[in-house]
Amino acid sequence: MSHNTPLPLLVELFTEELPPKALARLGDAFAQGIERGLKERGLLPPEALATPFATPRRLAVGFDAVLGKAPDTAIRAKVLPVSVALDKDGNPAPPLAKKLAAMGFADLPLDALERASDGKAEAFFYTYTAPGLALAEALQAALDETLGKLPIPKVMNYQRPDGKSVQFVRPVHALVALHGSQIVPVTALGLAAGNTTLGHRFLSHGPISLDAAQNYAGLLAEQGKVIASYAERKATIRRELLAKAGGDHVVMPEALLDEVCALVEWPVVYECHFEAAFLEVPQECLILTMQTNQKYFAVTDRPLEQGGRLRNRFLIVSNIATATPQHIVEGNERVVRPRLADARFFFAQDQKKTLAQRVPQLAQVVYHNKLGTQLERTRRLEKLAGAIAADLGADPSQCERAAHLCKADLLTDMVGEFPELQGTMGTYYARHDGESEEVALACSEHYQPRFAGDNLPASLTGTVVALADKLETLVGIWGIGLHPTGEKDPFALRRHALGVLRILIEKPLPLSLPALLDAAYAQFTGGVKAPDYLADVYQFLLDRLRGYLKDKGYSANEIEAVLSQNPARMDDVLMRLEAVRAFSALPEAEALAAANKRIGNILRKAGEDRESSGIASIVTPALLKEDAERALAADVARVAPVVSERLTERAYGDALAALAQLRTAVDAFFNDVMVMADDMALRNNRLALLAQLHAQMNCVADISKLAA
Template identity: 60%
Template sequence: MSQSAIHTLLIELLTEELPPKALVRLADAFANGLVEKLNAQGLIAGVPDFERHATPRRLAVVIRQVRAVAPLKQVRQKILPISIALDAAGQPTPALTKKLAALGLADLKLAELERALDGKVEAFFLNRTVPGAVLSEALQTALNETLAQLPIPKVMRYQAPDGSLVEFVRPAHKLLALHGTTIVPVSALGLKAGRTTLGHRFLSNHEITLPNADVYSSTLTQTGRVLTHFETRREVIRSELIKHAKGARISLPEALLDEVAALVEWPAVYLCQFDPAFLAVPQECLILTMQTNQKYFALSDANGALQARFLVVSNLATTTPEAIITGNERVVQARLADAKFFFEQDCKKPLIQQAPQLANVTYHHKLGSQLQRVERLENIATALAPQLGANSLLVARAARLAKADLLSLMVNEFPELQGTMGQYYAHHDGEPAEVAQACADHYQPRFAGDALPASITSTVVALADKLETLVGIWGIGLAPSGDKDPFALRRHALGILRMVLEKALPLDLAQLLRTSFASFASLPQVIDPCDALLAFLRDRLRGLLRERGYHANEIEAVLSHAPTRIDDLPARLEAVRVFAALPEAPALAAANKRITNILKKSTETPATVQPALLTEAAEKALYAQLEAITPAVQTQLAAQHYTEVLVTLAQLRANVDTFFDEVMVNAEDSALRMNRLALLAQLWSLMNCVADLSKLTG
């Protein structure tokens, strides 16, 4: 290997089939680990340029511009502090002599050491040029460390060809390491590196010898029938699925596409069918059965109705796929028959009869059973219903049935269908449409950007469900901490805030929490969390508003008075934004901040202004204008016309400026001083009726 050679480096580890859900993580860690470690040794010329390859049977990385030997390095090494290295006569101490000998520098002269400060202490330093890292040695170290650091979900122990016991994610069969055309002599997992690999398990039945590292991917594609690049393989699958769907809609979750791409090396797509009689089962059950158990892709018509056809991605491309198609159709038949059985059995017992059995299901050992949870949910929901104009009977019924499907065979098999199956079963039982819909919708929003519950009944039950969870879980001391939030309390909080904001629900957050906490009266272990939760909700609210494009000072302006009603916040924020664009805004915001500071320093402020004590023209003018515009502001405020309120208040600018220019607030006469403070208090109250304008400064 030439000392100055720069070539492409290829490392491939050939294994038994790797866990599909872990493949990308393993491949990323393998590639990134090797690149980072080799780059740290100066073996990669320029900015690292590499490709990560991952298939069910291999982890590989191709790194370009890799040196055989890294350049010489200038090293500055601290030897010893001067106080230890030299004696009182300035001669080397035994400690220095021993240190230099240990470094192989026993003959080094004192003058060859650099004397410099190390912080506040003077020390000896050695400056020298050392050889750069050698690829074979550095790669061996990097390979050992990288393999030891892989995020392996479950380790297997097996015997390597040399008889040693090896622990790895799956048994490894070959190690390929090429630098250009040269084999790099490294070993790992009981394997010595070579230049051979294997292609597709079925479509390529011989060893493949690689002449150089640059032809890795192309050779395996052409000779081995393996698409080594994960992203390329995934997009080929996507394209083939669309092609074979022939215009039908494909249920194409990205997670399923990733998993299937991790299961095949040379994908082939085939169209299969199942008995249309199964379409009597809710299509969500059939789709989930095909996706979860068999990794199939369901097809629907233009209206979203499931078809009795599906697509399978096989690892075997053949011109005679009849056996593959028949085999997959036979397998799916049994799976769909199970789903049909679950559905039919569940339908035999109405939800209302299943609900009492929730008493046998533990919700949390400190919070009782799921039935007790449902009773609390029902209490909270029926308390909220009148406030939102909802039908209390429908709300109570929906709350009572909301969790009953947790006992069903279908949800036991597919927990993802909780709520969805409740809606189907409620429809089957003849429950009112709003009740059935609430069984599904009360889980919404399930994630950021998810749809909100559609009906008022669903909204009430959804609020109650999230409030019960927040108050109960927080009340037993399980508040979120750092990145730990096992009960998804942050998501529940955002769900509550989104419903109140986006549906403009006239609800008081503090009262909501108090009402919810009251339902835990029989559980003394639940400690009152209302104040902490209110602060938590406000913190989540700040984040939510920032995500919607509002600036921090706008948000603080409307939240600084700690409002517990937030349904009108969007209107207040828009008003603040309009006000901030007015030419009068900066001066009024600054004046508002000045007034706030003055009033904070005052120990006593009269409640009302006494006109007879107004002596200066500026204060008389300001008071007169305040009295003139107050009725209009109050009318606009009552109508929630917040933009009009702030535009009206902007008229005060001239008189406010004149007041501060010409009037001494802290007059020596206490009566005048107190009256002027009262005037400022009246002005402050009016100016901040929509938002704290002082927050708009700076």
Template identity: 50%
Template sequence: MATLLIEIQTEELPPKALENLSSAFAASLFDSLKEQGFTAEDSKVTAFGAPRRIAAEVTAISERSPDKPFRQKLVPAKIGLDADGNATAALKKKMAALGIECEPSQLAVVNDGKQDQLYYDGIKPGVLLAEGLQAALDKAVKQLPIPKVMSYQLEDGRTVEFVRPVKHLVALLDDKVVDVELFGLKAGRDTRGHRFHCKAPVEITSAESYAKEMEAAKVIPSFDERRNKMVQELKDAAKRLDAEIIMPQDLVNEVAALTEWPVVYDSSFDEEFLSVPEECLILTMQQNQKYFALRDQNGKLKNRFLLVSQIEATDGGDAIRSGNARVVRARLADAKFFYDQDKLQPLESRVSGLSNVVYHNKLGTQLERSERVRKIAQQVAKKIDADPKLADRAAMLAKADLRTLMVGEFPELQGIMGEYYAEHDKEDAKVALAIREHYQPRYAGDELPSTRESLAVALADKMETLAGLFGIGQLPTGEKDPFALRRHALGVLRMLMEKELPLSLDDLIQIAMQVEMTAPGVKDTSDELRQFFTDRLRVMLKDKGYSAHEVESVIEVRPELLSDIPKRLKAVHDFMGMPEAESLAAANKRIENILKKSSGETGSEVDAALLVEPEEKALYEAISKVEPKLGADYSAGHYDAVLKELAPLKAPVDAFFNKVMVNAEDPKLKRNRLTLLNELHKAMNKVAKLSCLAS
């Protein structure tokens, strides 16, 4: 057994795709070699990924794959053999086509359930690693998740496609070169090190020495190791500056994919730029320059930042620091110019300009959309005890920052800049905050709007999108959801549930749909939208750890307020731990089936005089005894108590079904017993539909 190394050395790879490319290449290569039988049980694969290379190391590799027994189906026995058991012309032709040479007596006869078939049992000889590796390589490069394929021409004139032009191919089994090729390049042991610190070619001695020899050439080939080293150096540098580093994971990954040998330096910008909103400065540094911004111990943005170079400067980094300071000054000057210019014009004056921004070709402009959001926000505000005037004002101004220079440059700042400009215009603090927060939650786990006015505008904004797009038939299908309708729906559900708003989902859908239908061509799709919300609700609740049965039992009773659902689910979950739960759920399902078959036969109330059997009298007494307490606890929202109070019903319910004939010959007795079961059913299903819990 030996260690295999494959490296594809290229021009600079796309940084945002590098980690995925390297891991996918290693996984595909390993799976293919394993499928061919070259690996052992303890074989391991290690992925390498740097700006100009992807590579994989696989341990415990055989130089030859094992021989494999196989069985080849030939022809039916009655066609392949004559009366004397000799091969017919049909069998000889088939065997010749497959390259099989043997006597007919050596063939196996197997009945496939219909007739006897002739099979050849043979041994497929193993192949050398070079052949198997070539097939694995060809398959791996074709399967790579390349974001955008690049075409380039080889020296022989052929045009090939890959993520970037390939410069060198290394293939070593321990210290021996494996005879494979890729994109017109024959494998060898030569590659390239750091672009600036290592000009000479690097000769890899063996597969196991690859990582060390690349590090000697100033390249850390492991993506994880390089990223970890960079992160630690960033943290150490921030600590030296007595600062907290702003280090989003996406930026960390991208910078790690841009540097072969990360070296951290600090630099600074003029304090005058701190007058610009910090979000603008941070976004400018992160997006345009890939810098890491710093805060002081009080959380205030500092006029210093960290940068990651891949050059170990001989002057200690002074030239790098000053050069980056010059570059960032120009970037920040642009941001300051945008901010200063935007403040010269009141936010309200930009609203009319939204008529020039197309929202959707069937739903009109952003101005028309804003008018619909305003109408929805006003009605929602009244329902949730928010100030309708403030909600209306915030909804009117919510999209105005789309017409600003800053948001034109950085779309990610929409809403955020609206708040700053609203504050500058002396708008009410709740209005300014609602402009920022009406986009929330932007993603799973994001914070919810903090005030009732913000919630009103956020709900209106998302519901306008959902009702409008559903109304024109733009529903998400499968994996495609270009308007993020699933995310909008989950955001609405979270706000209604987690903020415990006194507004039902049905009322919210009705408000939004009535307003949206004022737009031409929008149809009433309330039912489809309600089902869409229900499907999202199921997913959300299951993700919280509840079983499908528990979720369904609560959804089926359609609680008016979604804020009730978490309490109901917890009560159901606790109920399922009771010894009486299974029996009560099964009885509930049986009652449900009986009532379905006897639809319309129940009375308005039970007639005690028609209760004949002791068991039905006992059940009636048990229900009468527990009902007042159930009703009181249910009204108070004590759902766990309601379900626990069902426990004493188990014995009389079991006895009733064991001893009492529901479908009695006397129609009056039958009707009274069905009415008794109906009362029991209503008592048992206040919190959840217990029949959903039956196994």
């Protein structure tokens, strides 16, 4: 075996319990940092694989193949320009000796240097072999760099055994660095590397001596009762939860799985129960209570999205494996009971006052100091919802009632305890109060979509109030100068904008987006800027739309062809895009797109030309002198009513297909006709013909954007 044969490498920091919500990120950053540092220094062969490890008490990374020393490398270094290195007689000048000494090559003879061009002038170069770094030196550098860049949420100061102060996310007790079976002599946070670690805090006894890097995960599992891999531990938890659920469904959001995975090293799932009487409380409250406060997994009879109902049993992930878990089970059942009782109490207390009775209290809740209270906002939502309802043919009274009540649950005890339940509790309380089902549903649906990929409101009333809520936020917050900048978007305007677009497109709704922005602005009686900024809000929405359409697979050219026209209605954007895509596949498309671009340039230049400022709005047949221009005028006149009819039917593909018939006449026109004739009457008549053609060609989209 070569003395530089790649061997497995392990690096581990053994710590006090790490912050659970940061563990996954810390583990990935630690592994990636060490990998990057070794790769940059030439220690990792191209096929080397890295395996990250992260548990509540350790950050580690293993590699299957790492060199003990990086290969030597040939370096061709520029020394100095010849004009600087030599004096006027061609002899070495003092700057050359100084430069060579600085490079570590003092007394190097001139004939050892290569004289060549550096691309600008002649220069001297020197090629030498740089020895590769030893693993210890490279790993030390990689370790130092990685620890300095870890995404630590909050740094902790602690004292090492020698009394010196150290800063890290948590106190570190041991460092392991093994290359094969050999300890790599590196240090970190005042600790020298060894080959000893510890296992589970309760299930393992005494230090674990690691005989070889590749045996790390196996020894920890066997002797230490620790599943070192974060991904493997999470998969184990998921598998055990599903097995314990039997025929039921486990409610296990990824964030909860991640947090629990970061709390245990040897996960064991146990089943617990609570009294069935608690099921009288809305299940969203009980589920959130168990997840947020106790990190428990609720169990339902089928998936929630399919109308699943909560069972009175729940699953816990323990860090203790025992054949007699009754004490663990009883302890968790005892702990959850007061939490569920609190939820039941909040629910009962909240129902003593109707949502309508709570609305006046919204005057005590500030929405924004420049935009007034939540009550003032509620009044704006009522009027805007009524206006949108009238345009859609919905019941304005229902929509205004829903808007009147939709923020009232913010004042309830349940939402005060669990803000995530705003809207959800509004629906429950509205039903209890005897409101119509449309109004009750709108109390929760008006927040939809809450995130990317979330469901849209199902009811028409919910849809109207959702639009009103998002538009009021966009126009109001933008109107006081708090539009998103860079990554900062504290009022989630990007999310609100995408919500508006998704509702208009996916429902779909025959509404004008600029008109909606105007209607939202009309509800503000003061505090916001003059309405000029609404154009910026509209463009902001179009920018969000570009991303949305790109995700749907449309090309940048297709998207710009449609959106550069600043469409008012979003409900036919997808139809226009499909028409553009179909047109692009026609044999005439490329030539017509190029012609359209040329026409646009001609008309733009003519508009800037004072001599051509008298372009007619209609074409005068008597001034059509050439056969080609007469033929084009006849074809435009023939096609125009067909295109107009197709546009009325919103048959955009057929409209563009009809325009494709113009290709022959357009090609002939540009081959045979001089547009910018000396005779101003002829020139302006030809420009008028091109203007008519341009308007026809761009009736669905700006097809010039398709030109390469």
